[in-house]
Amino acid sequence: MSYRVAILGIYHESNTFVKVPTTLDDFRNGHLMKGWAICAEYASAHHEIGGMLEVLNREGIEIVPVFFAEATPGGKITAGTCTQLLGEMFEVLRKVLPVDACLVVPHGAAVCEEHADMDGYWLSVLRNLVGEKTLIVGTLDPHANVSSAMIEATDVLVSYRTNPHIDQRRTGTEAAELLVRMLKNEIVPHQQLLQLPLAISIEQQYTSKDPCRSLYALVDELRNNDPILSISINLGFPYADVREMGSTVIIITNNQPESAQKTARHIKKYIVDHQEDFRGIKKDVNAVITSLGSSEKPVLMLDMGDNVGGGAPGNSTVLLDAIEKGGVHKAFICLYDPNAVLQTSDYQTGDQFELVVTDHLNVKKYYDVALISCGDGKFHEPDPRHGGQAHFDMGRIAIVRTARGNVIMLTSLRISPFSLKQLTHFGINPDMFDVVIAKGVNAPIAAYAPVCPTILQVNTPGFTQADMTLFAYANRKKPMFPFEKITMDD
Ligand SMILES: [Zn+2]
Numbered sequence: 001m002s003y004r005v006a007i008l009g010i011y012h013e014s015n016t017f018v019k020v021p022t023t024l025d026d027f028r029n030g031h032l033m034k035g036w037a038i039c040a041e042y043a044s045a046h047h048e049i050g051g052m053l054e055v056l057n058r059e060g061i062e063i064v065p066v067f068f069a070e071a072t073p074g075g076k077i078t079a080g081t082c083t084q085l086l087g088e089m090f091e092v093l094r095k096v097l098p099v100d101a102c103l104v105v106p107h108g109a110a111v112c113e114e115h116a117d118m119d120g121y122w123l124s125v126l127r128n129l130v131g132e133k134t135l136i137v138g139t140l141d142p143h144a145n146v147s148s149a150m151i152e153a154t155d156v157l158v159s160y161r162t163n164p165h166i167d168q169r170r171t172g173t174e175a176a177e178l179l180v181r182m183l184k185n186e187i188v189p190h191q192q193l194l195q196l197p198l199a200i201s202i203e204q205q206y207t208s209k210d211p212c213r214s215l216y217a218l219v220d221e222l223r224n225n226d227p228i229l230s231i232s233i234n235l236g237f238p239y240a241d242v243r244e245m246g247s248t249v250i251i252i253t254n255n256q257p258e259s260a261q262k263t264a265r266h267i268k269k270y271i272v273d274h275q276e277d278f279r280g281i282k283k284d285v286n287a288v289i290t291s292l293g294s295s296e297k298p299v300l301m302l303d304m305g306d307n308v309g310g311g312a313p314g315n316s317t318v319l320l321d322a323i324e325k326g327g328v329h330k331a332f333i334c335l336y337d338p339n340a341v342l343q344t345s346d347y348q349t350g351d352q353f354e355l356v357v358t359d360h361l362n363v364k365k366y367y368d369v370a371l372i373s374c375g376d377g378k379f380h381e382p383d384p385r386h387g388g389q390a391h392f393d394m395g396r397i398a399i400v401r402t403a404r405g406n407v408i409m410l411t412s413l414r415i416s417p418f419s420l421k422q423l424t425h426f427g428i429n430p431d432m433f434d435v436v437i438a439k440g441v442n443a444p445i446a447a448y449a450p451v452c453p454t455i456l457q458v459n460t461p462g463f464t465q466a467d468m469t470l471f472a473y474a475n476r477k478k479p480m481f482p483f484e485k486i487t488m489d490d
Contacts (some may be wrong), residue, residue, distance in 0.1 A: 009105025015311025020077035047388030099137035108144020120149025121173025121487035159232035164446035168388035201280030211277035227256035298454035305462030329434035344398035369400035
């Protein structure tokens with residue numbers, strides 16, 4: 001029997017504390033595609049869509065690529081952008097119906113001005129459109145804040161198991177393989193959501209280290225039990241003031257709800273018993289700068305407060321200024337500042353001038369610099385890296401050196417530091433520096449660990465500051481760790 005399977009998704013991680021909204025232009029500057037362009041972009045990429053395509057091709061299933069939109073994490077999506085994206089996506093889908101199933105690619109932490117649970121909303125609209133008999137199976141980023149609406153609208157959702165996310169293609173494969181077994185009536189999945197009264201500090205979300213390593217090991221053990229088809233840990237995305245903010249577990253059994261409930265209780269007990277492990281360390285800037293002298297170079301310094309992958313703007317100069325002030329170490333930093341790029345257009349390589357950079361607080365900073373180069377900021381990443389994307393565009397860029405010897409790359413488009421090609425493609429070798437500053441927490445580690453023997457996460461201020469208790473939440477669940485202590489009754 002032959003099947004037709006549609007692929008579609010809208011993918012965004014929305015930081016509700018960032019005031020600049022995410023617009024249609026941000027999706028156009030990211031990835032916004034319809035039809036076969038989706039397959040051309042992702043067939044060989046380390047992305048969940050690549051894994052889905054691989055399985056569908058192998059099984060001889062007709063692929064119906066519909067729509068995929070992705071933008072760099074940022075503020076809430078505007079209501080108009082949401083309407084436009086959903087309108088386009090469902091217009092294309094309506095033309096290709098009927099299909100036997102949909103493979104969906106939400107992130108799980110999208111918020112728009114109109115819908116706090118935007119993923120739950122569009123998945124519910126999809127369910128209404130295709131009806132109860134059409135299977136909906138998909139993937140989630142483990143930074144999803146998973147809602148009941150997402151679970152009710154879908155048959156199966158599976159999340160990446162690594163952070164940095166280097167298993168996105170494998171996750172797409174897992175989802176598509178479960179779908180194939182469902183189409184062949186080999187399994188009847190039952191999906192159970194466990195919403196934990198816990199928000200894990202971003203700093204503690206590195207899956208190769210404790211506390212996450214032990215949590216994932218426990219889940220691996222439980223997953224080997226026969227009736228369990230899949231267990232996904234969603235670490236959660238703390239920078240969203242929404243009802244669903246927090247960590248969750250999705251347990252999928254072969255129609256064995258009692259078994260799922262038993263597994264859920266087991267995981268919840270583990271979390272309640274180990275809650276303090278998920279709080280985070282939070283080393284401040286001065287302590288990190290002091291430790292540089294004895295650290296093996298180059299040091300990867302992670303700017304947790306200005307984490308572009310968590311929606312922060314990527315223009316804080318806190319770490320650059322600390323290095324400039326210290327005057328001892330040479331650093332590389334990338335800053336998003338289109339106006340600063342424009343300033344460099346009047347100069348030739350080697351020219352010296354005063355550069356004005358506007359930081360995350362809208363404060364102007366002045367640096368005496370010399371221009372190294374400027375040009376087009378496109379590059380390609382062939383290896384598995386966080387985010388699974390292959391093609392990146394920083395817009396027009398400029399590279400300058402400050403009088404103190406620190407190198408600043410200025411970009412016109414916001415981009416997360418997920419690829420070392422962002423440096424090496426433009427002639428920048430990390431070995432030239434004592435310190436490489438990356439605006440992230442865990443995600444950049446996949447790219448930088450091979451060249452940086454020391455990795456230091458720094459508790460900097462900003463829209464993604466590590467201490468979530470400093471944000472004013474109006475909508476989160478209570479009680480919830482680390483805001484309150486939790487017990488098995490919560
Ligand atoms: Zn993520």
